[in-house]
Amino acid sequence: MEVDLIIRNGRVFDGSGAPSRNADVLIEQGKVLKIEAQSSARGRREIDAAGQWVMPGAIDIHTHYDAEVEVAPGLLESLQHGVTSLIFGNCSLSLAIGDAEDMIDLFARVENLPRETLAKWLGGRVNWRTPGQYYEHLETLPLGPNIASLMGHSNLRMAVLGKERSLKPTVLSWGEKNALRSLTHEAMEAGFLGVSIDMLQWHRWKGFKYNGASAPSHYARMSEFRLIADVLRQHDRVLQATPDAGRRYLVPLLALLSHGLGRKSLRMSMLTSLDFTNNRQLGPMTRRLASVINDGLNGNLRFQSLSVPFELWSDGCNTPVFEEMQASACLMNADTAAQRQLLYRDSDWRKQLRGEWLSRFGASFHKDLAQMQVVGCPDTTLVGRSFAEIARSRGQAAVDTFIELISEFDESIRWHSVIANDRPAEMRSYLQHPYIQLGFSDAGAHNRNLAFQNSHLHFLRDCLLNSDALPIEKAVWRITGELADWFGLDAGYLREGRVADVLVLDPEALKTDLTGPQETTDPRFDNAMRMVTRSGKAVQQVIVGGQIVLDQGQPHAEFEERRFGRLLRSTHKQHR
Template identity: 75%
Template sequence: MAPDLLVRNGLLFDGSGSAPRQTDVLVRNGKVERIAPALPTPPGVREINAQGHWVMPGAIDIHTHYDVEVEAAPGLKESLQHGVTSVIFGNCSLSMALGSAEDAVDLFARVENLPRDVLMRWLDGKVNWTSPGAYYDHLEQLALGPNVASFLGHSNLRMAVLGKERCMQPTQLNWGEENALRSVLHAAMDAGFLGLSVDMLQWHRWKGFKYNGASAPSHYASMAEFRMLAGVLRQRGRTMQATPDAGRRHLVPLLAMMSHGLGRKPMKLSMLTSLDFTSNRQLGPLTRALASVINKGLQGDMRFQSLAVPFELWSDGCNTPVFEEMQASACLMNADSAAQRQQLYRDSDWRAQMRREWLSRFNANFHKDLAQMHIVACPDASLVGQSFAAVAATRGQAAVDTFIELICEFDESIRWHSVIANDRPAELRRFLQHPYIQLGFSDAGAHNRNLAFQNSHLWLLRDALLHSDAMPVEKAVWRITGELADWFGLDAGHIAEGRVADLLVLDPEALKTDLTGPVETEDARMGGMRMVTGSGRTVRQVIVGGHVVMDQGTPHAAFEQQRFGRLLRCQLP
C-alpha cells in the first residue's frame, strides 16, 4: 500500500492543456483524493513542499526498446529519473511477447545495437511464457519502476505463426496462415496490448549465426499482409506503430493510407519519424503534409513521432545504425570479430565498393558529410577534435579516402560524432507545434553506445519556458502526458481526483540551466559504456502509483525490490 502524501502549494499542470493553478494535491492509497488550495494535513501524511515548483503528470515515453532490459533492471532508472512514469516498448516489430530467448537476442542485438552477451545474460532462464497473455502476466510480476505498456511485435508474430524459415520468405500466405496471424493478434488485443508494431526498414537485421545479416521477419510481409493485420487493429480500435523503409519512400503513403476513414472506421497509425533531417530538409515538411492529407482530407487518425532535441549520433568506426543502408558497411557489421573485419579492410574490392556507395547520393538518408563527422576518440590522439574532412585536407586526399583509411586502420576504436537531424532550434520549436506530431521516439534501452534522448521531454518544457516562439508550457505538458495517454488508451497522463497518482514535481529554475545532452558513463549491468542524459536538480520527486520512487535523484530504498509501476493495458474500446 502506498503511503499517503500531500503535495503542498505547487503550480499544478493537470495534463489537460488547461492553464495551471496554485493548489495542493492529496494522495491516498495511491490515488489522487483531493485537489484544492490550503488543504489540512491529515495525521501520518508525508508532506512535500512544492512551493515554486511545478506539479504535473509523469511523462510518457511512447517509443522505447526496454523489452529485454526490463528483465534485468525493471526499475528502468535511465528514464524514471527524468520524470518518465510510463514507457511503451514492443516497437519496430520487436517484442518479447512471442519467441525464444535466443531469437530475441539475435534480433535485439543488431537492430538495437546491444551487446549479445549482455542480452543473453539478462534473459538467461527467464523466458517461460508462450503467448501474449502469459507475457503480460509475467510483466505483472516484475518490480517495475515506471508503468509499462507494449505493442506486439510483427516480426515475433510471424516467427511464432509461420516458423523461422517461412517467416523470412516473401511468399503469399495461405488462408490458414492468415487466420492464425489474425487469431494471435486478437489474443494480444484481448490481453490489453496497445496494438501491433511493423517494420519495413531494411537497416534492421539479424545478428544470429544462421541468419546473420538477413532482414527482420516483418520486412518479408506483403502490403496485403499489412492491410489484413491493419483490419484487425481497425476493428479493435488499436494502434499500428510503423517503421517505414527509408530507402523505399514510395511505401510511406501506402502505409499511411491504411489509416484513412473514408467509408470505414479509421485506424490509429503512429509512424517514424518526422525530423528536420540535415540530409534532406524537405522530408520533415513532407511527412507533416502527408499526415494532414490523411487526417483532414481522408478522415484518418495518423501521427508522426518526433524528438524535441537534436538527433546526435556517436559511432564506433562503421558500427553505427545509419551505415546499415550501405552494403559495404553492413558487411562489416555481419562480421563477428575484428579479424573478420580486417579481412574486408584488406580487400581492394571491398574498399572500392565502400567508396562507390559513399559517393552515391541515390536514396541516401545519412548525410555522409565528412565535414560534419568529428572524431571524438582515437588511438592517434592528434586526430581527436578534427572532422574527417579536416584530416583529409592536411593529407591532401579526398575526404572519403581518408575516412576509409582511418576506419581500416583503427577499426571500431575510432569514435566519431555527427548531428543527423533537428540542428536548427527555431525550426524545431516551430514544427513540434504541428497537431499531428507525437512527442516521443527516445529509443531508450537501445543503441546505448550511439545515442541518448531520455530527457527529450524536459527540453520541450525548457523551450516552452524560455522561448516566446515555442508552445505554451501547459500545452507542452499536455503533449507529453494527457495527449499521448488519451490517444494510445493509457490510464495515465492526467492529474484528477480519483485517478492513479503518477506525478512529477519539477523545479522550473533548475530546468533553465541543468539539462545536459548525451554523455558517456560506465554501466556494469550493460557490460561497459552507456550514453545517458542529465537533468541535474530539475526533477525533484517522481511519484508512481502514489509512491515517491525518486526523491531528488535518490531511488526509493526498495527500488527494484518492490513493485511501484503497473502494467498499463489498453483502455480503448
C-alpha cells in the same frame, strides 16, 4: 483529515492543457484524493513544492526496454527524468512470443549490446508462450515506472511462418493468414496497445545462420500489413509503423491504411518527422501527408518526432545509420576484428563502400564527412577534427581518408555527427503541429550510439524560454494527456480519482541542468559503455502509483525489490 501524501504549494498542471493553478495535491491509497488550495489536511509525508511545477509524469511512447526490463525493472534511465509511463515493443521487436535465442538475435544488433549480455538477461527467463502469458509475466516484475507494450510483428511473423520463412519475402497461405489474424486478436484481447511493423534496414538480425538479415517484418508484403491493420481497426488499437528510408514511395501507401472513408479510421503512429540535414523537405512532407490523410481522408495518422538534435556517436562503422549501405552492413555482420580486417584489405569491398558512400539515392544519413568529427582515437592528433579536415591535410578525397582511418583503427575511432534537428527555430515550429507526437526517445536501443531519455524535459525547457513556443500548459499536455488518450493509457492526468503518477519539477533547474548524451558504464551491461542523459536537480520527486519512487535523485530504499509501477493495458475497446 490525514492522508498518505500531500504535495503543497506547487503550480499544478492537470495534463489537459487547462490553466495551471497554485494548489495542494492530496494522495491517498495511490490515487489523487483532492486538489485544493491551502488544504487543512495533514499528510503522513509532505512535500513543499513552492516554486515547483507539479504535473503528471511524462509518457515515453517509443522505447526498446523489452530486454532490459527483465534485469533492471526500475528502468532508472527514464524514471529519473520524470517518465512514469513508457511503451516498448516498437519497430516490430518484442519479447511477447518466441524462442529466447531468436529474441536475443533480434535485439542484440538493435540495442548494440554483446549477445552474451543479452543471453545472461534472458537465459532461462522466457517461460511464456502466448501474448497473455507474457503480460502475466510482466505483472510480476518489480517495476519502477508503468509499462505498456505493442506486439512486435516480427514475432508474430516468426510464430506463424517459422524463422526461415519469416526471413524472406513470402506470400501467406489462407491458413497462415488466419493464424496471423487469430494471434493478433489474441494479443489485443490480452491488452496490448497495438502492433508495431518495420521496414527499416537499420534493424538487422544478429545470429550465426541469418546474420545481417533484416528483421522479419521487413519481408512482409503490404497485404500482410493490411490484414493486421484490419484487426487493429476492430479493436481501435495502434499500428506503429517504421518505413524504409530507402523506399520512401511506401510511406504514403502505409499512411493510406489509416484512412477512414467508408470505414473506421486506424490509429497509426509512424516514424518519423525530423528536420533531416540530408533532406530538408522530408519533415514538411510528412506533416503535409498527415494533413491529407487526416483532414481529407478522415484518418488518424500521427508522426513521432524528437524535441532535441538527433546526435549520433559511432565506433568506426558500428553505427545504425550504416545499416543502409551494404558494404558497411557487412562490417557489422563480422563478429571479430580479424573478420573485419579481411574486409578492410579487400579492394572490391573498398570500391563498393566508396561507391555507396558517394551515391545519394535513398540515403537518410547525410554522409557529409565535414559534419563527422572524430571524438576519440588512439591517434590523439585526429581528435576534434572532421574527416574532411583530416583529408585536406593529407591531400586526399574525404571518403578515401574515411576508409583508411576505419581500416586502421576499426571500432576504436569514435566519431560524432548530427543527422537531424540542428535548427532550433525550425524544430520548435513543427513540434507545435497537431499531427506530431512528442516521443521517439528510443531508450534502450542503440545504447552506444545515442541517448534521448530526457528529450521531453528539453521540450519543456524550450517552451519555458522561448516566446514563440507552446504555452507551458499545452506543452505539458503534449507529453502527458494527449499521448495517454491517443494510445489508450490509464495515465497522463492529475485529477481527483485518478492514479497518482506525479512529477515535481524545478523550473529554475530546468533552465540550466539538462545535459545531452554522455558516456557511462553500467554493471548490469557487464560494464559495457552506454550513452545516457542527465537532468541534474530539475527532477525533484517522481511519484508512481502514489508512492515516492525517486526523491531528490535518490531511488526508494526498496527500488527494484517491490513494485511501484503497473502494467497498462489498452483502454480502447473493441468495436462490435
